[in-house]
Amino acid sequence: xxxxxxxxxxxxxxxxxxxxxxxxxxxxxxxxxxxxxxxxxxxxxxxxxxxxxxxxxxxxxxxxxxxxxxxxxxxxxxxxxxxxxxxxxxxxxxxxxxxxxxxxxxxxxxxxxxxxxxxxxxxxxxxxxxxxxxxxxxxxxxxxxxxxxxxxxxxxxxxxxxxxxxxxxxxxxxxxxxxxxxxxxxxxxxxxxxxxxxxxxxxxxxxxxxxxxxxxxxxxxxxxxxxxxxxxxxxxxxxxxxxxxxxxxxxxxxxxxxxxxxxxxxxxxxxxxxxxxxxxxxxxxxxxxxxxxxxxxx
Amino acid sequence: xxxxxxxxxxxxxxxxxxxxxxxxxxxxxxxxxxxxxxxxxxxxxxxxxxxxxxxxxxxxxxxxxxxxxxxxxxxxxxxxxxxxxxxxxxxxxxxxxxxxxxxxxxxxxxxxxxxxxxxxxxxxxxxxxxxxxxxxxxxxxxxxxxxxxxxxxxxxxxxxxxxxxxxxxxxxxxxxxxxxxxxxxxxxxxxxxxxxxxxxxxxxxxxxxxxxxxxxxxxxxxxxxxxxxxxxxxxxxxxxxxxxxxxxxxxxxxxxxxxxxxxxxxxxxxxxxxxxxxxxxxxxxxxxxxxxxxxxxx
Numbered sequence: 001x002x003x004x005x006x007x008x009x010x011x012x013x014x015x016x017x018x019x020x021x022x023x024x025x026x027x028x029x030x031x032x033x034x035x036x037x038x039x040x041x042x043x044x045x046x047x048x049x050x051x052x053x054x055x056x057x058x059x060x061x062x063x064x065x066x067x068x069x070x071x072x073x074x075x076x077x078x079x080x081x082x083x084x085x086x087x088x089x090x091x092x093x094x095x096x097x098x099x100x101x102x103x104x105x106x107x108x109x110x111x112x113x114x115x116x117x118x119x120x121x122x123x124x125x126x127x128x129x130x131x132x133x134x135x136x137x138x139x140x141x142x143x144x145x146x147x148x149x150x151x152x153x154x155x156x157x158x159x160x161x162x163x164x165x166x167x168x169x170x171x172x173x174x175x176x177x178x179x180x181x182x183x184x185x186x187x188x189x190x191x192x193x194x195x196x197x198x199x200x201x202x203x204x205x206x207x208x209x210x211x212x213x214x215x216x217x218x219x220x221x222x223x224x225x226x227x228x229x230x231x232x233x234x235x236x237x238x239x240x241x242x243x244x245x246x247x248x249x250x251x252x253x254x255x256x257x258x259x260x261x262x263x264x265x266x267x268x269x270x271x272x273x274x275x276x277x278x279x280x281x282x283x284x285x286x287x288x289x290x291x292x293x294x295x296x297x298x
Numbered sequence: 299x300x301x302x303x304x305x306x307x308x309x310x311x312x313x314x315x316x317x318x319x320x321x322x323x324x325x326x327x328x329x330x331x332x333x334x335x336x337x338x339x340x341x342x343x344x345x346x347x348x349x350x351x352x353x354x355x356x357x358x359x360x361x362x363x364x365x366x367x368x369x370x371x372x373x374x375x376x377x378x379x380x381x382x383x384x385x386x387x388x389x390x391x392x393x394x395x396x397x398x399x400x401x402x403x404x405x406x407x408x409x410x411x412x413x414x415x416x417x418x419x420x421x422x423x424x425x426x427x428x429x430x431x432x433x434x435x436x437x438x439x440x441x442x443x444x445x446x447x448x449x450x451x452x453x454x455x456x457x458x459x460x461x462x463x464x465x466x467x468x469x470x471x472x473x474x475x476x477x478x479x480x481x482x483x484x485x486x487x488x489x490x491x492x493x494x495x496x497x498x499x500x501x502x503x504x505x506x507x508x509x510x511x512x513x514x515x516x517x518x519x520x521x522x523x524x525x526x527x528x529x530x531x532x533x534x535x536x537x538x539x540x541x542x543x544x545x546x547x548x549x550x551x552x553x554x555x556x557x558x559x560x561x562x563x564x565x566x567x568x569x570x571x572x573x574x575x576x577x578x579x580x581x582x583x584x585x586x587x588x589x590x591x592x593x594x595x596x
Binding site: 090196255267 | 387388389394395396398399401402404406415417418420421423483484485486487488489490491492493494531532533536537540541544551553554555556557559560561562563564565566567568569570573578580588
């Protein structure tokens with residue numbers, strides 16, 4: 001099995017990056033990732049001012065997926081995630097959803113052991129490792145890996161855990177996939193701008209759906225699919241996620257817009273991914289009782 | 299046990315309304331409610347233009363709770379909810395999260411039986427009856443029962459089901475509680491502006507916490523508490539919900555702002571209530587593993 005080391009890092013999603021590895025349809029691959037700070041924070045006394053910010057929010061890759069062409073869907077199965085035993089959380093003035101308040105920069109190192117993050121006396125949180133950044137090269141331009149969009153990127157979705165699948169639209173030949181920014185745990189919102197930032201490794205399997213693609217990245221869990229939309233505001237992100245979902249229901253049942261819109265009030269859950277990245281993220285969750293994958297792709 | 303009939307209806311929350319019934323600490327009461335359209339829609343041919351809109355979005359009440367004084371918390375236990383066997387869903391042009399699109403007014407009547415809403419061939423949705431509008435009189439003024447705020451109101455929270463508790467701040471003597479607008483089911487978002495609007499009855503038990511109150515209404519389920527905040531945008535609602543929750547964690551653990559803010563990224567989930575009412579609603583969900591009720595009240 002191929003292993004891509006965490007030294008192979010990019011700081012943007014772009015068609016211009018040279019692939020560091022090639023994978024085939026059905027192939028397994030182990031990707032090592034650095035934490036969001038590029039491993040620069042070694043202790044709680046580290047000053048955020050001294051960080052080299054050009055080494056922050058990297059993703060390991062890019063990988064060239066054989067036969068992936070624009071208009072296809074890249075299917076990424078997240079088979080396993082392992083994280084290291086030490087994570088970092090920071091507050092950064094003017095950042096996060098309460099960035100309008102006055103507060104200090106601060107750094108906390110937490111131990112991760114026996115499935116828990118040991119945050120403080122009486123406050124240990126169950127670990128739920130997930131991938132913050134995961135995506136492909138956009139059609140054009142160079143999108144910082146700290147940002148997000150239809151190509152994926154820094155989506156920070158707490159449900160993107162082992163056992164899930166991600167469907168990404170392919171914009172360029174080979175897709176140019178990369179991933180990084182693992183969190184040992186994150187709540188919906190990622191309120192303070194960081195979560196438990198941690199290095200780790202993820203076991204992935206890649207496959208392709210030819211000639212069809214999703215409007216937004218789609219996350220699949222055991223029970224549901226979700227469009228992962230984003231926008232400049234939560235309201236915009238919610239609107240985009242809803243549009244994609246209502247259109248999928250129109251395809252699935254041959255319903256009018258009005259009927260699919262009604263059904264949305266009953267059965268499409270809007271959930272928050274994060275409220276702190278360059279764009280805010282909302283997922284439109286649709287139970288597999290009601291929708292099939294083919295209706296989600298066009 | 300006292301029963302308040304659905305004919306006792308108000309269209310605003312206000313200290314000026316005369317109570318229709320009195321209840322004591324610990325007392326059980328059965329409240330009948332009309333559907334959001336005041337029962338005016340009898341069939342799918344009914345034109346929305348012919349609706350008497352002054353009879354829409356009513357709430358049954360108000361009730362005078364003995365000994366309730368400004369600064370107290372009114373605790374409302376939702377012990378049981380029964381809904382009728384026929385519900386109404388509508389689309390209203392320019393309304394709902396996709397109100398910017400062109401579409402037609404439409405009305406759908408659905409049958410509710412054996413625990414399911416029979417929406418269409420191959421699309422029956424499990425019923426999960428909930429209360430859309432529930433609140434008390436505000437300190438001053440007259441807030442339409444179609445709107446929402448710190449006094450509660452048309453919060454449209456899908457988790458407000460039988461088996462939950464709601465903590466409302468008391469602003470005026472006797473609290474002047476009212477409730478209505480049941481939904482046989484609603485997803486997070488209530489995308490098209492209506493859900494399965496249905497008449498029904500709810501069994502409630504009232505009690506008081508003296509001299510302490512929550513910043514926003516608090517919903518309690520078996521596993522968690524949530525502040526139910528609202529704002530002109532989802533982003534505002536998310537910010538207000540976060541502020542209340544982070545302050546509660548500062549009280550619970552005597553943490554600094556920075557530490558509570560960090561913990562929020564790990565353990566406070568921001569979830570969407572609805573995106574279609576005069577104000578948008580977001581709940582900040584906090585597991586009982588981490589927070590106690592006393593830290594949520596001031």
